[in-house]
Amino acid sequence: MVNSTTDILVENNEAAALFLNNGPEVQTYSEEVLNSLSHGIGLLLCIPAVFFLLSLARMKGSKWHVVSCTIYGITLMTMYFCSTLYHSVDIFHLEKYRDFFKDLDHCAIYMLIAGTYTPLTLINLVYNNLSHNNNNNDSSNQPMINGEQQKQNQKKKTPKAVKIGWAMFILIWAMCVLGVGSKLVLGANGVPDIISNSFYLLMGWVSVIGLKDLIKNLPHKGLKLLVSGGITYTGGVGFLIWETAPFNHAVWHLFVSAGTLFHYFCILESLLPSNLLKKDNEHNHHNNNSNNNHLVNNDSKTTETTPTITATTTTTTTTTTTTTHTSTIHKHHSVILEHLEFAEKQIHMKFFGAGRRRKFIVKYMSILHHIFLGWYSSSTVKKDKLH
Template sequence: MKKSNKQTIGEEQANYLTHGVGLLLSSYGFGMLLHKAWHVADPWYLAGFTIYGICLIAVYISSTLYHWVSRPSLKRKLQIIDHCAIFLMIAGTYTPILLITLKRHGGPYFLVFLWIVALLGIILKFKYTGKYQKLSTASYLAMGWMAIIFLKPLYLLIPSQGLWLLMAGGGLYSLGTIFFHWEKLPYAHSVWHLFVVAGSLCHFLVILEL
């Protein structure tokens, strides 16, 4: 039986289970980051890790709830929150890197710009969620790949494996969008979710080693 959002019941179950796993992993990872920030005793670490952890959990909990509920009116509201949370996750992932690693390379200034972009994206999502999907995906990707402008300082300041993980995470998110738009493929959205979990895991490992 097909649901109104073109996902079968089985597909929706796979959708909320895949990001439910992401929610559990991100919650555990947040605890690890707070533990490290406590021992480092640096307010920049605490601020960066806290913002990142909250944003990461937000994207997984909103996605899990969106795919879990079946009532159309509630599902529509959760869809908007789910899409807005993607902007939070992108900006949140940048936050500790810009505040800690790139603090003396213009990171905080770029972070302000990035959060303004994220807030503008969220405002637009409240009006246009469900429309202009390809343009929306392009905006997520453009925002995510802005990190390329810091490639040189990142190359100098983080271990080579960290840089590779950073790029791999972006690559996984980007490749995953193929499945996000592949509506005719059964369980394609769940595959997209797996790419998101893998991409966020790569970025978490980078941030954990800051």
């Protein structure tokens, strides 16, 4: 009777462990080899790509671009490194460090999610809108006002996208600190996997908060790549929790690698200064001003004759058509290809120097872009040749 009671207690404890921690490690030796190789190769592939991004940020961008892209690049490489290290435990017989490396692996995931949001929020939503707002509100064109009035006016004039950008940035890093803190204090095995996975997904879809502003401030291709990355990550979670499937974790790693590539090219397409993006912004700003002027003129008119109404309608229709045309500029051009052409024309590249190293990184990025996004940019290249 005593033995049977003890057995029941043991079984109940094991069941509780299975629920809280998804049970003991179920990965075989061959599976762990593939797990470590998948992200080890990912690490080797991402290092040159990160430095290419930082090189362009230094050469074409501001301090905001450099800092944001540096944070993103460090978190991306850290995630791949920690994952490779953790899954190499069995290969190099470092079982006593398993829990420690698992903690690092899980912490790095939180950091990557927050790191990916950093350039999207600080550059696309905050910096770009602040720069545009400062240009529109040049103090030299305004009458002298005292300091307090100037501060109040500045608060009133702060674009909504800037406030949303800061809110998302603070929220995502607060969630990152909470996640990392829980792993360091309780340990990776002290936090149920179902909670960790849910928290990863919740962090990943924080972008829903500023969805409208992201749609307005991200170019068409950048938005498409951003959403593709989010869907890829989310789809891969199914394999992560499907522990009975052979090589399920390696498949999850492939989804993660694809997701990171989507988001990397999203940043390369959307955030770095570009002539195409600059022209598009100027066109849209010009058209917005034209629309506002037409509205002002229409309000000031007191005569409501039929010919006037007809003329106004025609003008408004023309303006709308022009706006639609300019808003689709990114559907016909590739900013990434523009960056590659820029790098090819440079004699010296930051972090790479000149000569063979510069040629290597340009060739490497061209191949990576062609392999991963060739299906997406083939139509773009044909249209560019026609123009």
